[in-house]
Amino acid sequence: MSGTREKVRIGVIGLSGRGMIANHWHQPDGKSIVVAGADINEKFLFGFKERMGPSVFVSTNYQEILKRSDVDAVAVTSPDFCHEEHAIAALEAGKDVFCEKPLTITTEGCDRILEAWHKSGKHLMVGFNMRYMNIFRCMKEIVGSGVIGEVKAVWVRHFVGHGGEWYYHNWMANRKNTTSLLLQKASHDFDMIHWISNSYTKRVAAFGSLDFYGGDKPNDLECPTCPERDKCNEFQIRPYHQYCAFRKEVDVEDNSTVIMELENGVKATYSQCHFAPDYFRNYTFIGTEGRVENLDDQFKVTVLTRNQSKKWKNLSNRTYDVKPAEGEHGGADPVICRDFIDMLITGKEPVATPVAGRMSVAVGCAATESMRAGGKVVEIPSLPSWIKGR
Ligand SMILES: NC(=O)c1ccc[n+]([C@@H]2O[C@H](COP(=O)([O-])OP(=O)(O)OC[C@H]3O[C@@H](n4cnc5c(N)ncnc54)[C@H](O)[C@@H]3O)[C@@H](O)[C@H]2O)c1
Numbered sequence: 001m002s003g004t005r006e007k008v009r010i011g012v013i014g015l016s017g018r019g020m021i022a023n024h025w026h027q028p029d030g031k032s033i034v035v036a037g038a039d040i041n042e043k044f045l046f047g048f049k050e051r052m053g054p055s056v057f058v059s060t061n062y063q064e065i066l067k068r069s070d071v072d073a074v075a076v077t078s079p080d081f082c083h084e085e086h087a088i089a090a091l092e093a094g095k096d097v098f099c100e101k102p103l104t105i106t107t108e109g110c111d112r113i114l115e116a117w118h119k120s121g122k123h124l125m126v127g128f129n130m131r132y133m134n135i136f137r138c139m140k141e142i143v144g145s146g147v148i149g150e151v152k153a154v155w156v157r158h159f160v161g162h163g164g165e166w167y168y169h170n171w172m173a174n175r176k177n178t179t180s181l182l183l184q185k186a187s188h189d190f191d192m193i194h195w196i197s198n199s200y201t202k203r204v205a206a207f208g209s210l211d212f213y214g215g216d217k218p219n220d221l222e223c224p225t226c227p228e229r230d231k232c233n234e235f236q237i238r239p240y241h242q243y244c245a246f247r248k249e250v251d252v253e254d255n256s257t258v259i260m261e262l263e264n265g266v267k268a269t270y271s272q273c274h275f276a277p278d279y280f281r282n283y284t285f286i287g288t289e290g291r292v293e294n295l296d297d298q299f300k301v302t303v304l305t306r307n308q309s310k311k312w313k314n315l316s317n318r319t320y321d322v323k324p325a326e327g328e329h330g331g332a333d334p335v336i337c338r339d340f341i342d343m344l345i346t347g348k349e350p351v352a353t354p355v356a357g358r359m360s361v362a363v364g365c366a367a368t369e370s371m372r373a374g375g376k377v378v379e380i381p382s383l384p385s386w387i388k389g390r
Contacts (some may be wrong), residue, residue: 008344011036011071011095013062013086014078015044016240018100018127022075024327024337026052032341036071038062041240062086066093073123073344076100080184081177084109091120098340100127102187103357105179107365107381110358114387117354125340125350126357129332130188131195132339135298138322139283140196142292142303149289154193154268157282160185163254163274164234168213168245169223173252180371181252181272182206183364189270189281190260190360191352196285199264200359203379206371208256212275215246258367298324355387 008031012022015037026034036057037048045058057068062078065071066089074090076083076099084104090097097117103110103126117124130136143151160166167184171177178184194200221244229235234245254274261267284293290305301320325331336352343350359380366378 005072005345006031008032008096008341009035009070009072010075011038011065011068011073012048012075012077013038013065013090014076014082015039015048016041018077019044019048019075021077021127021328021333021337022048023051024334025075025341031345032337036065036068038065063089066090066095071095073098073340077127079171079177080105081171084113087113087124088116091116091122091124094120094122096123096344098125098127099357101191101357102178102183102361102364103354104361105177105183105365107358107362110361111384114354114358114384118386123343123350124354125343126352126354127336128188128191128352128356128360129329129336130192131351132332132335133298133330134324135294135301135322135330136192136196136283138301138320139285139292139294142301142320143196143285143287144198147290147303147305148285148287148292151197151266151285151287153284153286154197154266155284155286156189156193156268156270157280158186158189158270158272159276159278159280159282160272160274161276161279163276164213164245165236167252167274168234168250168254169236169238169243170241173213173243173245173247173250175251178252179365180208180256180368181254181274182208182256182258182367182371183361184252186258186270186272186367187357187360187364189272190363191356192283193260193268193270194262194356194359196283197262197264197266197268199262199266201260201268201363201366201380202263203377204258204260204363204367204370205375205377206256206258206367207375208253208371210251210253211255213245213254214250215248217244217247219243219247219249221247253371256367256371258363258371260363260367295319298322298330355383358383 073096223242257271327334
């Protein structure tokens with residue numbers, strides 16, 4: 001049907017939290033409309049109906065929305081460990097799919113999603129909204145222009161100031177639900193490294209540990225009823241995201257460093273710390289002629305080039321002011337939502353491809369394996385043979 005639709009009718013699986021992105025698709029007078037939503041928690045169905053209007057279909061069983069002929073496309077915004085089941089079921093039901101990152105929590109699971117996508121002939125796009133942020137688009141353009149020469153090194157420092165708040169009070173703090181935060185959080189960054197360097201990772205090694213969160217508190221301890229709530233910096237009230245960050249079951253690393261070798265020879269490092277006091281992603285790309293770096297999260301990129309006659313002693317320096325667009329995640333969310341609809345209407349290729357989604361998960365899984373085995377080198381499993389070249 002791609003290329004012949006005028007309006008795309010969307011169903012959403014997982015309605016709270018990231019499910020809010022569906023607001024951008026609900027444009028009854030525009031090119032897309034949200035017609036259905038599913039969530040295992042009944043409470044979120046009511047809020048969804050309030051946002052989308054009384055005629056929206058809701059169910060606690062996601063299969064009910066897949067059966068509906070008035071749903072063209074499905075947004076999978078459920079937890080990471082549900083993505084494989086939900087994305088495959090939606091593709092098999094003949095729906096186009098927007099799947100949040102990480103594509104799923106194992107490389108094999110990603111390959112099963114790719115297979116279902118291939119067999120279905122439908123569109124699949126990954127929620128890599130960083131590809132739509134002006135700051136990273138600017139860095140990609142600068143690298144692509146050749147001004148820093150051939151990229152040879154990439155260094156990423158990720159200060160996750162909201163680490164506790166976002167990851168350690170809920171399901172994300174368990175390996176069984178996420179594999180590790182090198183997927184849940186860093187799948188975006190591995191994708192940025194791949195996208196801007198124009199190559200995928202070949203092998204990795206990593207070190208990491210749980211240095212701050214976790215501990216001996218009971219697994220069912222919640223912040224609002226905790227006797228230490230008045231003196232705890234990690235106290236938060238947010239239903240389903242208020243379990244103690246120092247509980248026993250917490251087992252995902254909060255401090256990790258990954259080294260990567262890409263297929264084109266680029267050497268990259270990525271470091272993530274969840275107890276940093278600030279929130280900032282600092283990217284540096286170094287090429288044979290210079291380097292580019294973002295000086296803050298959204299607004300400034302600097303380019304330093306070597307003066308060939310004077311070598312490193314004389315540098316030319318240029319700073320670009322980048323204006324983020326309006327909206328969440330540096331303005332990326334409204335744009336990625338529009339692009340998903342444009343893809344379904346015009347049939348164009350997605351900016352955030354399924355293969356890119358698989359490759360960033362493969363790096364996260366390999367790095368997790370390495371970090372839990374003392375830092376051994378782990379090769380990235382090849383893509384299924386039928387997909388090569390895509
Ligand atoms: N791209 C981004 O910037 C971005 C930002 C935030 C979250 N995410 C992704 O979105 C996903 C959801 O994250 P979140 O923070 O909203 O989590 P969350 O726990 O806040 O919300 C998940 C929702 O899914 C529902 N749910 C759980 N199991 C379900 C099932 N089997 N069927 C239907 N609904 C189910 C829950 O009840 C809840 O409403 C994650 O994969 C996360 O990585 C992406």
